[in-house]
Amino acid sequence: MKLAQVDQLFTGFRLATMALPGTVLGTDLDGTPLLSAGQSCFGEIPDAVIGVANGRIAWIVPRSMLLEPDGQGPVEVIDGHGRWITPGLVDCHTHLVYGGNRANEWESRLNGVPYAEIARQGGGILSSVRSTRDASEDELVRSARGRLERLMSEGVTTVEIKSGYGLDVETELKMLRAARRLEAEMNVRVVTTLLAAHAVPPEFKGRTDDYVDLVCKKIIPAAKELCTAVDAFCESIAFDCAQTTRVFQAAIDEGLRIKVHAEQLTYTGMAVIAAEMGALSVDHIEYLPDRDCETLARCGTVATLLPGAFYCLRETRLPPVAALRQAGVPIAISTDSNPGSSPVVSLLLMGNMACNLFGLTCGEALAGMTRNAAMALGLQGEVGTLQPGCVADLAVWNVGSPPEILYGIGHNPCVAVYKNGKRTL
Numbered sequence: 001m002k003l004a005q006v007d008q009l010f011t012g013f014r015l016a017t018m019a020l021p022g023t024v025l026g027t028d029l030d031g032t033p034l035l036s037a038g039q040s041c042f043g044e045i046p047d048a049v050i051g052v053a054n055g056r057i058a059w060i061v062p063r064s065m066l067l068e069p070d071g072q073g074p075v076e077v078i079d080g081h082g083r084w085i086t087p088g089l090v091d092c093h094t095h096l097v098y099g100g101n102r103a104n105e106w107e108s109r110l111n112g113v114p115y116a117e118i119a120r121q122g123g124g125i126l127s128s129v130r131s132t133r134d135a136s137e138d139e140l141v142r143s144a145r146g147r148l149e150r151l152m153s154e155g156v157t158t159v160e161i162k163s164g165y166g167l168d169v170e171t172e173l174k175m176l177r178a179a180r181r182l183e184a185e186m187n188v189r190v191v192t193t194l195l196a197a198h199a200v201p202p203e204f205k206g207r208t209d210d211y212v213d214l215v216c217k218k219i220i221p222a223a224k225e226l227c228t229a230v231d232a233f234c235e236s237i238a239f240d241c242a243q244t245t246r247v248f249q250a251a252i253d254e255g256l257r258i259k260v261h262a263e264q265l266t267y268t269g270m271a272v273i274a275a276e277m278g279a280l281s282v283d284h285i286e287y288l289p290d291r292d293c294e295t296l297a298r299c300g301t302v303a304t305l306l307p308g309a310f311y312c313l314r315e316t317r318l319p320p321v322a323a324l325r326q327a328g329v330p331i332a333i334s335t336d337s338n339p340g341s342s343p344v345v346s347l348l349l350m351g352n353m354a355c356n357l358f359g360l361t362c363g364e365a366l367a368g369m370t371r372n373a374a375m376a377l378g379l380q381g382e383v384g385t386l387q388p389g390c391v392a393d394l395a396v397w398n399v400g401s402p403p404e405i406l407y408g409i410g411h412n413p414c415v416a417v418y419k420n421g422k423r424t425l
C-alpha cells in the first residue's frame, strides 16, 4: 500500500469531517479505499491523519495505516494534541460591505416602528444606500475589514459578500470591488454576489420596472466579471415575482448563478420559482409553506436560515425546519451580517441560535455552517468538508466534543486556523 506524496501531515487531531456518510476519505495510490465517513452527523473520525499536498487534502487515513514516507521531500508535521478539527467555517450570506450604521433605526424599532414601515418611509436599506454611496472604496474596505476579522477569529475561511447598498452601476461595482479587495488583502476566500435588486433607489421611486430594466440591461452586464451570482429581495416592500424572475433570467443569460431573499416577511411563492430556475439557495424563508419544500429538494436548492435577522426583527414565524428535514433539503446557517436586520459578526452565535430558536440539532447546525453552506455557494467538494480534493481550510477547536463548538454564547473556542494548509490564526 502506498499513499500519494504530501508535504504536510495533520496528526493527533480528532476529526469532524462533516462529510456525508459513505464519502471516501482516503485511498492508496491504486485507488483502493482506505477510509470512508461513517453515519455520525459530524463525520467523526477519532484517530486519523490528514495528508495535505500543495494546500489541498490528498487523503485522510487511520493513523495505523500511515507508513514511513519513503524518499519523499520534507514533510511538515502538525500535532493536534487531541484537539478537534473541522473544515474552516463558511458564512454563505452576508452584506458585510456598507457605509455607516443604523443604530438610530434600531431605536425606532425598539419603540415599535416595524422594519417594513421604516423601509416605506425611505429608511432601512435606503438609509444604508445613502451612506454607502457617500463612502469611498477605501472606507468600505476598512469598515468591512473589522467585521470580517471578527468572523475569521471564529474559524470562518470562506465568506460570501453581497452588494446591494449602491443600487446604481457605479456604487454596486464599488461594493463588489471592495469585497474582492478583502480577499486580496486577507487570508479568506470571498465569494461575491450582486444584489442590485435589493430595493428601489429613490431616483426610481414609483418606477420599479424601469429600475429592473437598469439592473438587467446595465448593472448585471457591468458587474458580471466581479461576481458569481445574482441575488434579489422578493418581498411586498421590494420586488415582486415577475420582476425578480426578470432579474434572474438576465443573470442566467450572462452565465451567473442565482439566489434569493424570499418568504422573509410574507409569502410570495418566489422560493419555488427560483428553485425551478436553478437557484443555489433560497434564504430567510420563515413564511415558506411545508408544501414548497419538496420542490427545493427536487431542484437541489439549499435552504439558508438566518437566525440573526429572525432574532433582531423579533420575528415569531419559524422557518419550516421539520418539512425541510423531511424532504431532505440541505439547510445552511449564516449571519446575514448587515447594518439593519442582522448586525451580527458571529457565525458561532448563529449556530447556537439555529439550535435554540429553530430546533436544529448540533450536527445540522454545524453542517449548515460547513458542508451545506459550501453548497449554497456552489463550492461543495472544494470547501466545507474534510475530504480529498478540498482545500486544506481547517479550524482547530479547544473543545471536548463537536457540540461544544456551538454550546457557549460569547465564547470562542477556536484556537487555530489553517488556510490552504498555512496557519493564519
Ligand code: NIG
Pocket (backbone or CB within 6 Å): 095, 124, 125, 128, 233, 261, 264, 309, 336, 338, 339, 340, 341, 342
Ligand atoms: O437579508 N431582506 C433584505 N435584506 C437584508 C436586510 C438588509 C438591511 O436591512 O439592510 C436581509 O435581511
Ligand code: FE
Pocket (backbone or CB within 6 Å): 093, 094, 095, 261, 336, 338
Ligand atoms: Fe440578507
